[in-house]
Amino acid sequence: MSTMDVTIYEVARRAGVSIATVSRTLRGTGPVAAKTREKVLKAVEELNFTPSRLGVSLAEGRHAANGVVFPDLAGPYYAEVLLGYEEVASELGRSVIILSTKGRTRVGDLIKDLAGRVDGMLIFGHTVPEPLVAELVRLGVRLVFVSRDPLPGADTLRSENTASARALAAHLADHGYERFAFLGAPLTSHDDVDERWRGVRSVLGGAIEAVDTGHYTVECGHEAATKLLKGRDRPRAIVCSDDEVALGALLAAEELGLDVPGDVAVTGWDDIMAARHARPALTTVRQPMRELGARAARALDELITGVRDTPSHHTLATAPVIRASCGHHPQEVRT
Structure with missing residues (x-):
């Protein structure tokens, strides 16, 4: 298995710990028992797991900022979701960095750059190409998606249709x-x-x-x-x-x-x-547009702080x- 093929999930499996524990060990962002840390580092060495440039940026520590990626910020729907998100993020002491992909070139590079400057990201629907989503998941980026089907390695929130x-x-x-x-x-x-x-x-x-x-x-x-x-x-x-x-x-x-x-x-x-x-x-x-944003902010905070490391998928009622x-x-x- 080549270095590029190794994922954070395989490191966690080899060490017998959660993804969140691997992430905390590599980032140094939370308490990890000495024996556990030793197991994680041994798995990293055995698998020759080497984070990419983005992974190194992510391992540098907490930024107290969230990224939000929308296809277009025009219109009341996006504004309502963002208002709900920002209100909770503010309560949690996190700033919000917004990236609108409309009319932008090199979107993949912009998203990778953003991922290296924040602790996690909210992404709307299919704004990010699927291969890039897979790469972000592989690198252990905390992700919450609004308005899309469930996918491995990330939280999803959507309204019933x-x-x-x-x-x-x-x-x-x-x-x-x-x-x-x-x-x-x-x-x-x-x-x-x-x-x-x-x-x-x-x-x-x-x-x-x-x-x-x-x-x-x-x-x-x-x-x-x-x-x-x-x-x-x-x-x-x-x-x-x-x-x-x-x-x-x-x-x-x-x-x-x-x-x-x-x-x-x-x-x-x-x-x-x-x-x-x-x-x-x-x-x-x-x-519930504002509730979608608010719940996304809380879900991302849970992933960032290690309250949980398994993705959750929720559908909100409509009428x-x-x-x-x-x-x-x-x-x-x-x-």
Whole structure:
């Protein structure tokens, strides 16, 4: 086995200790019994385990800083998650270094550089290429992912999508609508939206058409909805991947002189503040955006301080919120 093939997991297995103990021994960041330290160093020597340049940077000690990697900081969703994260990080005495990858080149180098300057990182979805994720895990970087499927060696936090999407679709079907469109579908790099699409389609089947908006923005929602609503066979209900896309659809309907929900129903996802104050008020699915950020900060702190060394995977509950834009009285639908 070559030096490059050896991972911190194999060192821990050889020494018969946890990954956190290996990390504490190499970093010198916490108490390790003399016999345990000897076992770890012996395993390191036997396996010829040599941390890379990034690994050396990580071993230099605590930075009292967390890194946050987002694809784009524009929009209320990212802002809410970040607010929840920063509030807890501040309570824990940690600063936050933010990296937005939108429009950046050499993203891998930027992320490696950030990893060497912080004690751990929160990464949104699939912002980081999978080979780099594997390398960061191999090097023992503390990682928490928001909005992606569980993966080995890192914590994951996400909101529930499928059950709420099915409940929302069933509610719309109960209105008797027969032709639907889903705006924002489906981009394979975005697990959450894919799950929403699959959940809706599992209820509505061939009655719903997927329309890729390219981006999850008001502008892209407006453009896609305008084309749909100008068409001869316009949908009776537009199910949107998030509230920003839905606000764009509401604007398109207004500009075309169409009544919502009389001519076309519109739904969103997230329950951002603007959804509640839209005219008509937007039917959507409420997800705990700030709680996602707050729980991510606490999870990362647990990994950094060695409270636990096994990854955890949690899914937070969501709930459809029925408002006027789908043609019904306000209520919550139980999933």
